[in-house]
Amino acid sequence: MKHSSPHQYITALGSHIPALDGIRGWAILLVIINHTVMLSPKPADLISRKAANLLGMGWVGVDLFFVLSGFLITGILLSTRDDEHYFGNFYARRCLRIFPLYYLVIPAMLYLLPLMMPDFDEMYKQTVGFAKITYLFYAQNMMVQPPLDLHSIPQLLLAPTWSLAVEEHFYLVWPTVVFFFTGKRLLRLSLALIAGAICVRFAFLTYGPPLSSITYVFTFCRMDSILAGALLAAALLDQRWKIVFDKQKWNVFTLFLGLFIAGFLAGKYLRLPFYETLGYTVLAGLFGSVVNLVMFLPRTGRFVKLFDNSWCRCFGKYSYAIYLFHIPAILLARWGLTQLGIPQESGLAWILLLFSVSTCISLAAALFTWHAFEKRFLALKRYFGSFGRTTPDRLAAAVKE
Numbered sequence: 001m002k003h004s005s006p007h008q009y010i011t012a013l014g015s016h017i018p019a020l021d022g023i024r025g026w027a028i029l030l031v032i033i034n035h036t037v038m039l040s041p042k043p044a045d046l047i048s049r050k051a052a053n054l055l056g057m058g059w060v061g062v063d064l065f066f067v068l069s070g071f072l073i074t075g076i077l078l079s080t081r082d083d084e085h086y087f088g089n090f091y092a093r094r095c096l097r098i099f100p101l102y103y104l105v106i107p108a109m110l111y112l113l114p115l116m117m118p119d120f121d122e123m124y125k126q127t128v129g130f131a132k133i134t135y136l137f138y139a140q141n142m143m144v145q146p147p148l149d150l151h152s153i154p155q156l157l158l159a160p161t162w163s164l165a166v167e168e169h170f171y172l173v174w175p176t177v178v179f180f181f182t183g184k185r186l187l188r189l190s191l192a193l194i195a196g197a198i199c200v201r202f203a204f205l206t207y208g209p210p211l212s213s214i215t216y217v218f219t220f221c222r223m224d225s226i227l228a229g230a231l232l233a234a235a236l237l238d239q240r241w242k243i244v245f246d247k248q249k250w251n252v253f254t255l256f257l258g259l260f261i262a263g264f265l266a267g268k269y270l271r272l273p274f275y276e277t278l279g280y281t282v283l284a285g286l287f288g289s290v291v292n293l294v295m296f297l298p299r300t301g302r303f304v305k306l307f308d309n310s311w312c313r314c315f316g317k318y319s320y321a322i323y324l325f326h327i328p329a330i331l332l333a334r335w336g337l338t339q340l341g342i343p344q345e346s347g348l349a350w351i352l353l354l355f356s357v358s359t360c361i362s363l364a365a366a367l368f369t370w371h372a373f374e375k376r377f378l379a380l381k382r383y384f385g386s387f388g389r390t391t392p393d394r395l396a397a398a399v400k401e
Helices: 008-013 020-036 046-079 087-114 122-136 153-158 161-178 182-207 218-235 239-247 249-269 274-296 308-316 319-339 350-385 393-397
Strands: none
Touching: 008 308, 020 046, 020 087, 020 274, 020 319, 020 350, 046 161, 046 218, 046 274, 046 350, 087 122, 087 153, 087 161, 087 319, 087 350, 122 393, 153 319, 161 182, 161 218, 182 274, 218 239, 239 249, 239 274, 249 274, 308 319, 319 350
C-alpha cells in the first residue's frame, strides 16, 4: 500500500484544506435537519415516521463541529507555538472570529426581543431573566436547567448556543496546555481527559435524573469530542503515528462505525444509556476517523468529494452565522408556509420543505451578515500573525519534545 509522503499532512495542516470546510458544511446541515424535525409535527404514517426519526439523528452534527474544532485549533496552536506573540495572536484572532456576531445576536435575543414580543411566556421571564448573565459570558451550559420547552420561542432561539460555550471553554484553556505539553505528553494528556469526560458522565448519571439532563451540554461531559480532534492533530504530526493512521485509516473508520451502530442498537432495544456513557466518545472517534480519511485519501476520490464540493464548502464557510440564525429561520419558514396554507400534516414532505426553505433563509442571512459585518472584523486578523500559514519544517519542529 502506498502511503503519504512524510510531509504531506504537515504541509496540509499549515494551509487551507477545502474538504474540511465541506465537513463543516455537512455538520451545519445535519443540525438544521435535526431541529427541523424537532419543530415539525410527528408524521402519521410509519415510513415517514421512521424517516423522520433517522433525520432527527442530525444532532450528531454538533459533535462533528467539536471534533473539527479540536483538530484545526490544535494544529494551529502546534504550528505557532514558538511565535513571540503566541497567546496574544491566538486570542485576538479568535475574538475577531467569534465575538462580533455573537455579541450582536445574543443581546438582541435577550433584550430587544422582549420589547418586540410583550406576550412572552412566564417560563422565559423566570428562566432567561435569571440566566442572562450566563449567555453573555458563555456559561449557559454550566447551569442545571429545565428541559427545553418547544413552545417557548425565546428558549428555542437561545438553545443552540450551549455548544458555542463548550468551544469557548476549550479556546480559553487549550493554548496554555499546548504551550506546555507537546509530543507524547500532549497525546497522553488528551487520552486522560477523554477518559475523564467518560467518568464525569458516569458520575452525573449515578446521582439521578436531575443531573443526568445536563450530560448533553455540560463542558466536562462533552470535552471528549473536541479532545478527539486535538488528539488526531497531535498524532498526525508524529511521524510514527502518522504512518499508523494512514495505513489503518479504513480499519479505524470501520471499527468506530461498528461500535456506534452496536451502541445505538443497544441503547434503542436494550434501553441502555449509550450516549450518556460511552456513546459521545464513540461518536467522536467515528468523526475523527472521517477527518483522518479526508487527510490521507486523494482529493479526487469519491469519499473526499462528498465533502470537497462547492455546496458543502459554501455552507461550511458560513456555518457559524447559519448556526446562530437557523432556529429563527425555521420558525419564520414554518410561519410562512402555514400562512400559504401548506398543511403540516403532510409528514415527511413538510419536513423536507421546511428544511429547504429554512436552510435558504439561514444562508441568505449568513451571507448578508458576512459581507455587511463579519468580514470587516476578520480583515483585522492581518495585524495578529498568520496562523495556519506555516512551513512544513516549522510544523515538524513544533512537535518535538
